[in-house]
Amino acid sequence: MIPDLKEVKAAAKRTGPHTHNTPVLTSSTIDRMLNATVYFKCENFQRGGSFKIRGAINAISQLTEDERARGVITHSSGNFAGALALAANALNTKAYIVMPSNAPSVKKDAVAGYGAQIIECDPTLQSRESITKMHQKKTGATFIHPSNDMNVILGHSSAVMELAKEAEQLDVVIAPVGGGGLLAGTAIAVNHLHYYIETIGAEPFGADDAYLSLKTGKIQPCINPKTIADGLLTQLGDQNFPIIQKLVSKIIRVEESEIIHAMKFIWERMKIVIEPSSAVAVAAMFRNINEFKKRKVGVILSGGNVDLANLPF
């Protein structure tokens, strides 16, 4: 069930040429504050501003020539829209992105700028799915799910593989959880690095479907999520949930005020721009400070796409 190390390495080899080996930053202030050693994997510096291109590259590069000629399709108004467009562009593949008509024009412009074709839908899940199916049928494009696709998950593993090269002997890695692709990919890689390294998920209380899914042993829907972490509004899927169940030791939930505080803290002290979803992982570390004492902690800063005209502080 869990992909083996060979598959993880193969995915990293596929993504490597088309993604940045993003910097791993440290902060002596934070280390002193927590009495820990923290390595921040800066996927906010990744191409397209988030880790998502890793999975997109890995998924597209495993299509047959014939499939690639017909293109790929997804529905997303978030980071995966840009990531799939960018990855398709890098791999000379046609991309169709189904986006709600009310998506911010800056996001539409970015997707169009990467050469993808935007297909508008109504801002409902039903419209997104039916329009996607229709266009998939019409074009023969392969649907790539943003998080519940094993190739996407394996692509995301590459972030931790890089992190481990710069930060040896990690004790624990924290990643935010939304759709579950990043957390599952992280857990797979961590598991192969060394059996004793822990993988922890971080989630807002206002969208704690993954926490509840682990607790109930069944995928829970993400109903009316209320959080500033706009990358974490989706629910787990059948591909990533079993991995998370098996390999993730726990999910730490954080309040909205903790997310905003962590975000501001990282901007002010580390001088880097992270989006609220990234700050969720930082907030989890700040919340459970005793748990991380004297440990070597890897934190996946998942992305840095924020609207500067609309900051929470």
Added chain:
Amino acid sequence: MIPDLKEVKAAAKRTGPHTHNTPVLTSSTIDRMLNATVYFKCENFQRGGSFKIRGAINAISQLTEDERARGVITHSSGNFAGALALAANALNTKAYIVMPSNAPSVKKDAVAGYGAQIIECDPTLQSRESITKMHQKKTGATFIHPSNDMNVILGHSSAVMELAKEAEQLDVVIAPVGGGGLLAGTAIAVNHLHYYIETIGAEPFGADDAYLSLKTGKIQPCINPKTIADGLLTQLGDQNFPIIQKLVSKIIRVEESEIIHAMKFIWERMKIVIEPSSAVAVAAMFRNINEFKKRKVGVILSGGNVDLANLPF
């Protein structure tokens, strides 16, 4: 008159153990936009959030044991206050920082947090100078000027020495100019790297005393400066002006709107927090785009200390 390469290297050796060798970042978006290769030296990631600690370390480390026992003193409400406090702390020296009573409490807290003693004065240049002189007399502390001190200037040279190791064969280096310490230090190092590399200063139209000083051949005061770049409000001094006259090829002036645009652009695209003074150097490059075409350009991002509650966008 111009310090020789041996002195530049000695300063870099002194600052090295107490400062970060800050990352040099690149952006394929910006390179494509400008048709140039741009290396950003990220002094926003420096200890204390700006390049200023380089000069402070170099100046303090050249005091005699006796002088160090009596401490150092400066007046500043900006980045040099924190930098001198931090440097003094690193070198086990007492620091007295004269700060206006209306300085933001966050800045006072930082200075006090580094163990320096704050001496309050009225928010006028006259009060700053007289209070400083009084305390200098009382304590026997050595006065260290934020920008018009050859050891401070030489300390600042170390940023370009590091930059040159990561970005070979630069054609031009751009640095913002306020008091002139960074620009003079940059020019000295650049001059020793290779005679053909150009050093360019960047300055707001609203505080263009350095531009006017070069034009008139005489240090011009910075009267009623009007700019968001709060690190560039001071004027050149007799130590750095002759160096700037001899080694800086020109000063590019930029509008306030260009500074804000450049700042926002760097935050959004590069996901790093830079302060308006850093953005002035970026804005100069954007303004004179033809001048930098097909060249290898070094840009000193001088600092990242901004008030997130008070952004211009």
